[in-house]
Amino acid sequence: MFWNSFVLAVHAIKRNLLRSFLTVLGIIIGVAAVITMVTVGRGATQSVSDQISAMGTNQLVVRPGQRRGSGANTPKFKQKDVDLIRTQVTGIAGVAPYSTLSATVIFQAKNYTTLITGTTNDFFTVGNWVLQSGRQFYDSELNSGKASCILGTTVKNKLFGKENPQGQRIRVKQFTCEVIGVLESKGQSTWGTDQDDNVLMPLKTVHRRLLGSLDIERIAVKVADSKKISITQEKITELIRQSRRLPDNMENDFRVLDMRQIIQTLTGTTRVLTMLLGAVAAVSLLVGGIGIMNIMLVSVTERTKEIGIRLAIGALEKHVLMQFLIEAVVLSSIGGVLGLILAAGLSIFGASLMGVPFIFDLQINILAFLFAASIGILFGFVPARRAARLNPIDALRHE
């Protein structure tokens, strides 16, 4: 009986192919929209967390805070703060103090304005930087504030193109410095900035020759054990408060940022956005379901006589109910399958357009399909029941 109803449903759908297609279009679009939104959204979330991980996992950044009320700038850090963290805090893999400034670098006729970061070799460990070529700073260079620099790939390409910059000298303000290495590219950050648009120099060089002060802007700390990030965060906060002799009733005039928290905040935002877009798309699925109900009602009216014949020659109400219900479910399931196929194409396209990874999510695919099929049951039921409850005598007279 079930199989017969199924065959009947397929026949009825084939008979009105164009109409059936237009009917399921709503479902197709709904399913495709839900899946695409969620898939691309998941990809975006993944991409955000990937990029932040690339900047450095288990990373804490100590930076000056904003004090509420007073307009005065909060103090920067001194070398003694760095030494304190290095000596007093256990379980850390690296401490990288750094100061930055924007400056124009010149090589021969080419010049380019970039971000110059003065730091130590710990910067590589803490920030997950790898050298593409060349070497890190020698201790002697760091201690004497020698004019050596390591280029980010963007700067290298702007100034040297395909040439090898190793050993060349570039001019920064009133001095020249020797290129000793090139960083591996990291690409764009989550915030859309080019992470490769930078030049590294020894901290001392930047302090003496470019900033004219020994202030340290930020201190990046890498924690060895990811479970101890929070403890380390508290420990550093306490140390710096002590070192600055901040009374208990005073707020921190600095901040210790946990990169992990930033990841969570950002991925949380994209996740909420994904859910929101998915929900909007789900509304279109509902609209598609109403389309199915509409066309099924038309179909019942058109086939009133047929229903009358079936009831007269021995069909039970449940047979007729089944026939129309299955037709609605077959219709919406076809829409579901076509929607899945469309969604796969759209997701791959959308992911590549937005530059996020395509992550196939089986769960949402199954979910969207089942939702579409149950919409068939939900919206097919009313027309099917109307058909089943027809009075055979009236139905037979219907023209």
Next chain:
Amino acid sequence: MTLIQFKNVTKTYGAGDSTFRALKGLNLAIEDGEFLALMGPSGSGKSTTMNIAACLDTLTSGSYLFQNIPVENLNTYQRTLLRRNFLGFIFQGFNLLARSSALENVELPLIYRGDKVHERRSAANDALKKVGLSNWRDHTPNELSGGQQQRVAIARAIVTKPKILLADEPTGNLDSQTSSEIMSLLTSLNRDLGITVIMVTHEPEMAKYASRIVHFLDGQITN
């Protein structure tokens, strides 16, 4: 043996002031193996009688007995079972499924009865053979003449091996030549297979094939 019996049956359509009394105390007994013709002007109650006999319509008062079972006490499901197993229908407008072949049309009642594929296929072929349409089984109704369509309908009606064949103006849409062919077919089914035939008709020459004629007027039997 009395097959069906109407006992003081009344049927009223509508409610309030605008009621129409289609049957006013009908008493009629039909024996097994009879060929009955119901005649009378439109609105005289013969179609209502047919619908009640077919267990398609309910009565207002009185009793309708099928093999001594009061049908008005049966529920929808039981009435469907009764219709499915003991009754066959032929309509004036044939009422075949337009997009299904002759064979599929004939098979339909067996599908609802839940018969197995090969059983119903051979039963349907047998029925088509009895009405002389073995060579037309794969044709759809619009490829068949009116007479052939009515034969398919007859095959569909007898495929369940019913006790009673209810024919509502079976020749109303046919020319006289085809009409007499259909009537001969009904007569032979009545005579050879022992199927009781109850037929509504307007035409006296068709009523001549019947073994008994019942005249209706204004909701009552006149003869």
